[in-house]
Amino acid sequence: MSEKPMNPTRRQTLALALGGAALPVAARAASQPGEARPCSAPVPQWRTGIEGQRRADLGDGRYLNPVLGGDHPDPTVLKDGADYYAAFSSFLYYPGVPIWHSRDLVNWAPVTTALTTNIGTVWALDIAKHGGRYFIYIPVLSPDGDARPLRTYVIHAPSMRGPWSEPIDMHIDNLIDPGHAVGEDGKRYLFFNGGKRVRLRDDGLAADGPIEHVYNGWPIPDDWIIEGFAMEGPKILRKGGYFFQFVAQGGTAGPPTSHMVTVARSKSIDGPWENCPHNPIVRTADRDEPWWSRGHATAVEGPDGRWWLIYHGYENGFRTLGRQMLLEPIEWTADGWPKATGGDLSRAMAMPGRGGGQSGQALSGFGPEAIGNKLTFFSPIGDYRKRAQIEAGRLTLTGQGSGPADCSPLLFVAGDRSYEIRVEVELEGEAEAGLLLFYNEKLFCGLGLAKDRFQAYRIGQRERWPEGAPTSARRVHLRLVNDENVVTFYHSLNGVTWTKERSFEVAGYNHNVADGFLSLRPGLYAAGNGRAMFRALTYHA
Template identity: 70%
Template sequence: MRTTRREAFHLALGAAGTLGVAAPAAAAGRAGDRPGWRTGIEGQRLADLGDGRYRNPVLAGDRPDPNVLKDGDDYFATFSSFEYYPGVPIWHSRDLVHWTPLTTALRKHIGSVWALDIAKHEGRYYIYIPALDTNDPARPLKTWVIHADDMRGPWSDPVDMRIDNYIDPGHAVGEDGKRYLFFNGGHRVRISDDGLSAVGKIEHVYGGWPIPDDWIIEGFALEGPKLLRKDGWFYMFSGQGGTAGPPTSHMVVVARSRSIHGPWENCPHNPIVRTAHRDEPWWSRGHATPVQGPAGDWWLIYHGYENGLRTLGRQMLLEPMAWSADGWPRATGGDLSRPLAKPRPASTGPHGVALSGFTDNCFDTKLAFHGSRRDYARRAKLQDGVLHLEGQGSGPADASPLLFVAGDRSYEVSVELEIDDAAQGGLLLFYNDKLFCGLGLSEGKLHAYRIGQEERWPPGGPATTRRLHLRAVNDENVVTFFHSLDGKSWTKERSFEVAGYNHNVADGFLSLRPGIYASGKGSVTFRNLTYRALPAQQ
């Protein structure tokens, strides 16, 4: 009799609520229940199949609005960071398939960071950042810029460009050598030669591609313009249809012009990328950057939701692109359900980041606070792999939890904590301050949270310890929480279904992230943070 994947998974949990050992990764060599991924650090899934091919995503987990800069032999990618701080993560690659984190470029809180753009001009790097700050009613949506002489930093403090109420900047240099930023809705403004301020007024220069009336989309939503100059043409790659909503919403459209000033002509076979049916493996594909591969061929990098797993956020996808004889681009990867040939020349290298442990560089490479307006260095102290976190707020909702991106369909995460004074600390799966679940410990009490509220039926119950091990096992959106006094014998506390913890339910464009929190008066000491992707059970 064949054991199903879910039955085998729960057999691995063991009897009487004690967590057992799952089947070794070597038995399957894959993460998730769709065949084809290899595994890397901590069992995390890899795009590189080891045979000259890759399978999407090339960068798993929440990597929304990816923007990629080719700089010689190097590629740099960054993403919308919204309310996660430190913000603006930068990743590096040499082949578009293997990616490693480099740094986080934004340390000063300027609001919720939306889709941005990386540019290099006359030897200096720039990142153009739209940010929504609801605490500034006079100017809630501003465009900022940071700059550096090296992508590793140090990056400047953000500079207010005095451009308001637009998102999704895209940098371009015209045939006259002048610099411009394009924005959502087909708008554009000229910027100063130093790239730090606007020159002149916002202009409307492009109306988008007319979407058929019978297409099921979230909205028109012309956004994310990325400009490319090639063979005497300026090409504008834009997103339309809405970045979430129905699976068939998002798409990539292209227009071109002989001049940066237009007029812009739409591609005759728009959209060049779109999810056509809900049965496809990737939903809401869009917001693309065209980039030239190491061998001079062309690729599209964009985001999409994994079918049935919106909780993971919008993941980074890579699709080959070809140019037709009449100078229009065509995406050639289909629905991305099959492995594709890697960019040439085929290469290997490190990929991803270890999520376990509190390392000295963890705030540069993996950990970020949600919604924190305080200097994280004042709250968080790292010493010899131990994190001391000062309490904030009255519970997880206003504690600015410390979170990381998980890109696997199933995984487990555990941590040891010790509370001090009147503090409360715990382990969460956190979407936003109204939608999270997890376990927490305070003096004399174990707390259980679901749908952003403390459980009353049944409550968490009493606790006689200030030191506790917590574990969460997320099996494709069914998460089970455990606690233990010694980290060896585990007691199952309760389970939740979390598929609805996503943008279509809660808004905000975020993802469901594992993490820890400290609230109340006092501090919480965290040790032995451990992450492990769970292999497929065939």
């Protein structure tokens, strides 16, 4: 594994190093408020790890954000002895609820995906440990037309590694972003968006009381440029005789200055709640900062005894990567309030622990655990796991639907600004299959192989002017080069000599354009009446 400083702006040298022609430099100037503008701060220098992916641990006792690159939204973190576990919103990607593990809050590795049954769109959740058992509380947006569109489920397990139970409907409706807490009387509660709270049964599996309103939030100044008040994501910490609520406000996306972390405290779980005098403790103040819309924080004690905030944010100019996981140190003031000390996160900071160990995961190849830990289906139906078989390093995927939009493609999270992906595709029957960058069923681009031609897609539609190149091949190599949101697709009969099919600009393939809180993920698709065999998947940043 390469461990050397990474130049994150390798736009023209990237393609040459990978055997292609030099790519044009993508325009980065902003024309509208809230869009990407060149940062005035020096370009950060990450270390490279697996497959050239950028690595937060710099190897010299310092780290550089993000600690977990790519789409890891709404992180919730549990400290369990010397271990830390994080879980994230998984929306319509299944298997869902990915769980990652760390010993130092900087180097993270995947453990499992805890939810296999498709129960709807999974939003911001919460991990808890109580009585020696582990719980994950899951808010779900049910399909359109459901009489209970927002439901809260819970799953539980003897270990964070599972096995996890089937989801249990808690019959707590129309609330999101649960945060588990145990009061001074030992009773369990879930706090929710909008300052709401519900007492739980002692087993933590159902409500044991009505929905109560217990907190009004921090009043955001009227002249701040935000998406909306949007008080959500409460995480409860008990420390020093107080209960602290770490709350997200301002809106998850929208303008870069929207999202923020506010804090309130109380000596009782029942309140009253006092707002921190220096709220918000975290906020993007200017769109020139490297990280936008920072919020949805969990406070956790690090292995060195210092305290930290873990939250998400968009990278300036790279909303396509989704909300990435960030780590910021905090101090406790003399009067007992937390104070964030990381500034705009542009600089490297001292590690919470010794560092080292596995960081990230390999995205190349098809190992036996690839489905779930790496590859997830978008909006699958039925027993979706039967569609994919992995054997001897080959993925066989049964076709479904008429194209990428309705075939439930297999996708993975990429956390690099620029990368290349190659894969070999072979068709069987009347299938169409290929390589995608996929936001949702209406917004994607890609290149596939059909029975008599290559099929190109842009902005969720099949390209017809011109159509893809004709071919009689049933087995081809496909290649994708994403150069800072300018993507070029290639095809080859032998994997050596490549023909450029076409290029697209994809910076607009993000939540502020298409809604849904998702990210632009690379992946594979198989549609039609047949199957596709995928071999030799390679990823390199």
